[in-house]
Amino acid sequence: MAVLVLVFGVVVLGLCICTALLRWNEVRYRKKGLPPGTMGWPVFGETTEFLKQGPNFMKNKRARYGSLFKSHILGSPTIISMDPEVNRYILLNEAKGYVPGYPQSMLDILGKCNISAVHGPTHKTIRGAMLSLISPIMIRDRLQPKIDAFMRSHLSSWDGKTIDIQKKTKEMALLVSLMQIVGHESNLIVEAFKSEFYKLVLGTLSLPISLPGTNYSNGLLARKNIVNILKTIMEGRRACPSNQQDMLDCMLREEDPRYKLNDEEMIDQLITIVFSGYETVSTTSMMAVKYLYDHPKALDKLREEHFTIRKNKGPEEPINWNDYKSMSFTRAVIFETARLATIVNGVLRKTTQEMELNGFVIPKGWRIYVYTREINYDPLLYPDPFTFNPWRWMDKSLESHNYFFLFGGGGRLCPGKELGIVKISMFLHYFVTRYRWEQDGGEIRKFPRVEAPNGLHIRVSNL
Numbered sequence: 001m002a003v004l005v006l007v008f009g010v011v012v013l014g015l016c017i018c019t020a021l022l023r024w025n026e027v028r029y030r031k032k033g034l035p036p037g038t039m040g041w042p043v044f045g046e047t048t049e050f051l052k053q054g055p056n057f058m059k060n061k062r063a064r065y066g067s068l069f070k071s072h073i074l075g076s077p078t079i080i081s082m083d084p085e086v087n088r089y090i091l092l093n094e095a096k097g098y099v100p101g102y103p104q105s106m107l108d109i110l111g112k113c114n115i116s117a118v119h120g121p122t123h124k125t126i127r128g129a130m131l132s133l134i135s136p137i138m139i140r141d142r143l144q145p146k147i148d149a150f151m152r153s154h155l156s157s158w159d160g161k162t163i164d165i166q167k168k169t170k171e172m173a174l175l176v177s178l179m180q181i182v183g184h185e186s187n188l189i190v191e192a193f194k195s196e197f198y199k200l201v202l203g204t205l206s207l208p209i210s211l212p213g214t215n216y217s218n219g220l221l222a223r224k225n226i227v228n229i230l231k232t233i234m235e236g237r238r239a240c241p242s243n244q245q246d247m248l249d250c251m252l253r254e255e256d257p258r259y260k261l262n263d264e265e266m267i268d269q270l271i272t273i274v275f276s277g278y279e280t281v282s283t284t285s286m287m288a289v290k291y292l293y294d295h296p297k298a299l300d301k302l303r304e305e306h307f308t309i310r311k312n313k314g315p316e317e318p319i320n321w322n323d324y325k326s327m328s329f330t331r332a333v334i335f336e337t338a339r340l341a342t343i344v345n346g347v348l349r350k351t352t353q354e355m356e357l358n359g360f361v362i363p364k365g366w367r368i369y370v371y372t373r374e375i376n377y378d379p380l381l382y383p384d385p386f387t388f389n390p391w392r393w394m395d396k397s398l399e400s401h402n403y404f405f406l407f408g409g410g411g412r413l414c415p416g417k418e419l420g421i422v423k424i425s426m427f428l429h430y431f432v433t434r435y436r437w438e439q440d441g442g443e444i445r446k447f448p449r450v451e452a453p454n455g456l457h458i459r460v461s462n463l
C-alpha cells in the first residue's frame with residue numbers, strides 16, 4: 001500500500017512539474033498580438049514532435065490555429081506560415097525586414113560571407129558575382145559542354161551492376177560541381193575534398209555545441225580543411241595563371257569592380273555553390289529515377305524525347321545547347337519530381353525588427369518558417385496532386401504562377417535553378433538512353449529531407 005501511495009505521489013509530482021514547465025514556457029513568450037500556437041518545453045520546444053510527425057505536425061497545427069501559428073522548433077521561437085499569400089509577401093519583402101534565418105551551425109560552417117548570411121547591399125554584390133558565374137550565357141558556353149562530358153563518363157560501365165542510385169547521384173552532384181569550381185585540379189583533390197565535404201554537410205544541421213566529436217565541431221574542422229585546399233589552389237593559380245575558365249578562374253580574373261570579391265568571399269561562394277547544388281540536384285535526380293520506374297508511360301515519353309535528339313548523332317557525340325533547349329518533357333519531369341517529392345519544404349527567415357504580419361505581431365529576431373510544402377499538393381493548382389503527371393508542366397504558365405516556390409522566390413530566387421536543371425537533364429539523357437533498370441524495393445523517407453535511409457538499389461542493364 002505504502003509503495004502504491006509513493007508511486008502515485010511521484011506521478012502526481014511529475015505531472016505538476018511538467019505542467020509548470022509547459023506553462024512557464026508559454027508565459028515566457030506571451031506577448032500581445034502574437035499568432036496562436038504553443039511553445040512546448042523550455043529549450044527543446046516542440047522540436048521532437050515536429051521532426052517525428054513532419055508534415056502532419058504542420059497540418060494538425062493548421063487545423064487548430066490557422067495558417068499562421070507560433071511554435072518553438074530547432075532551438076528558436078518560430079512563426080510558421082502555411083499561407084501561400086503570406087509566404088509570397090515574405091519572400092518578396094526582404095527589404096522590409098524578413099532576412100534569411102538559417103541555423104547558426106549552417107552560417108558558421110558555410111562562412112560569414114556566404115550568400116545566405118548577408119543581406120542588403122552586400123547580398124546584392126555577392127549575388128551579382130554569383131550570377132555572373134552561372135548566367136544563362138555561361139551555362140550555354142562553358143558549363144553545359146563540361147557537364148555533358150562529365151555525365152557521359154560518370155554514367156559509363158553501369159551495365160550488369162546493382163548500384164545504389166542515391167549514392168551515385170550524390171557523388172555525381174558533388175563531382176560535377178567540384179569540376180566546375182576548380183577544373184582539372186578537382187581530380188587531384190577529389191578524395192580529400194569528398195570526405196571533408198560529407199562532414200561539412202552533416203555539421204550544417206547540428207546543434208552548435210563546440211565539443212570534440214560533435215557533428216558541429218567536425219563540420220567546422222571540415223570547413224577549415226576545405227578552405228585550406230581551396231587556398232592552396234588559389235595560390236597556385238596566382239603563381240602560375242591557368243586558362244581553364246572554371247569558376248575560380250573567372251573569380252580571380254573578374255575586373256568589374258562591382259563583382260570583384262576578396263579571397264574570403266571567393267572561398268565562401270565556392271563552398272556555397274557546391275553545397276547548394278548537392279542535395280537539391282542529387283535528390284531530384286534520384287527521385288526522378290524512382291518516379292520514372294513507377295510510371296512507364298512517362299519513361300517511354302522521356303526516352304522518345306532523348307532518342308529523337310540522339311537520332312542524328314554519333315554514339316559519343318555530345319549534347320549541345322539546342323538539344324538541351326528542346327528537352328521540354330525532361331524539364332517537365334524535373335519540375336514534377338521536385339513538386340511531388342517536395343525536395344525543399346520551405347525556407348527560413350528572421351525578422352530584423354518587430355513586424356506586423358497579417359494582423360499579428362512578430363517580435364524582432366524570431367524565425368519565420370516559410371513552409372511551402374502544402375502548396376505542392378494544392379488540387380486547384382495541381383489537379384490530382386498526388387499523381388506523378390509531368391504532362392501538367394507542358395503548360396508553361398504553370399512555371400510562372402504566383403505560388404511557384406520550388407526554387408524559392410523574390411530576391412533570393414535560386415540563382416542555380418537553370419544550372420541545376422541542366423545537370424539533371426544531362427544525367428537523365430545518358431541514363432535513359434543507355435540503360436534500363438529494375439528497382440529493388442527501397443523505402444523513401446520524405447521528412448525532414450527526402451532520402452532513402454537504406455539506399456535505393458537498382459539493377460542496371462544496357463538497353
Ligand code: HEM
Nearest residue numbers: 115273276277280281344347406407408412414415416420
Ligand atoms: C533542383 C535543384 C535546386 C533546387 C530545388 C533549389 C532550391 C533553392 C531554393 C528553394 C532556394 C531559396 C532559398 C531561400 O530563399 O532562402 C535556393 C537558393 C539558392 N540556390 Fe538553389 N536550388 C537548386 C539548385 C541549385 C544549384 C545547382 C545551385 C548552384 C549554384 C544553387 C544555388 C543557390 C544559391 C546560391 C541560393 C541562395 C540565393 C540567395 O540567397 O540569393 N541552387 N535554391
